Amino acid sequence: MKIDLTINGEPNTVEVGSEEDLATVLRREGYTGVKCGCDGGVCGASKVLVDGGAEMACGMAAEEADGREIVTIEGLGSQDDLHPIQQAFVDHFAVQCGFCIPGMILQAKSLLADNPDPSEAEVREAIDDNICRCTGYQKPVEAILDAAGRMRGERAAVTDGGTSANSPRGGESHE
Numbered sequence: 478m479k480i481d482l483t484i485n486g487e488p489n490t491v492e493v494g495s496e497e498d499l500a501t502v503l504r505r506e507g508y509t510g511v512k513c514g515c516d517g518g519v520c521g522a523s524k525v526l527v528d529g530g531a532e533m534a535c536g537m538a539a540e541e542a543d544g545r546e547i548v549t550i551e552g553l554g555s556q557d558d559l560h561p562i563q564q565a566f567v568d569h570f571a572v573q574c575g576f577c578i579p580g581m582i583l584q585a586k587s588l589l590a591d592n593p594d595p596s597e598a599e600v601r602e603a604i605d606d607n608i609c610r611c612t613g614y615q616k617p618v619e620a621i622l623d624a625a626g627r628m629r630g631e632r633a634a635v636t637d638g639g640t641s642a643n644s645p646r647g648g649e650s651h652e
């Protein structure tokens with residue numbers, strides 16, 4: 478069957494199989510920022526925004542996306558003009574292997590759209606189904622809290638890759 482969906486602001490008509498999930502279709506269409514870690518709706522790597530809410534694309538039938546607005550990580554910033562959440566992840570050294578990061582950043586975007594000034598506990602709750610095997614979560618949490626401030630128009634807590642005086646790296650090990 479054919480479905481019509483908007484991907485990163487562009488209208489698309491896509492042929493999908495009745496058994497296909499949205500992650501498979503998006504990757505086939507070239508949106509390889511959609512990661513498949515578990516293919517079982519567990520790890521969060523395949524999260525995309527569907528009408529603004531974060532959804533695990535591997536767990537959503539492609540045909541359910543008919544008529545919906547999809548945003549993948551490719552739709553946020555560009556290499557030369559990162560989204561503030563992406564920039565905060567860079568500045569806080571919140572990315573290691575990077576596999577979980579598209580899903581985590583899109584989850585953060587959804588959170589901050591609903592709650593521009595979340596507490597640390599609310600950030601941790603929002604990303605609790607985004608599994609990361611590398612970072613220990615501390616730096617992503619710091620990055621999301623800093624991104625929230627930047628998006629509210631406040632000064633960045635850390636810039637230039639964490640080299641400012643109040644860098645969260647100060648004396649701590651790189652978990």
Ligand code: FES
Pocket residue numbers: 500512513514515516517518519520521522523524533534535536
């Ligand atoms: S691949 Fe979709 S949640 Fe893990």
Ligand code: FES
Pocket residue numbers: 571572573574575576577578608609610611612
């Ligand atoms: S940065 Fe490697 S899984 Fe999260």
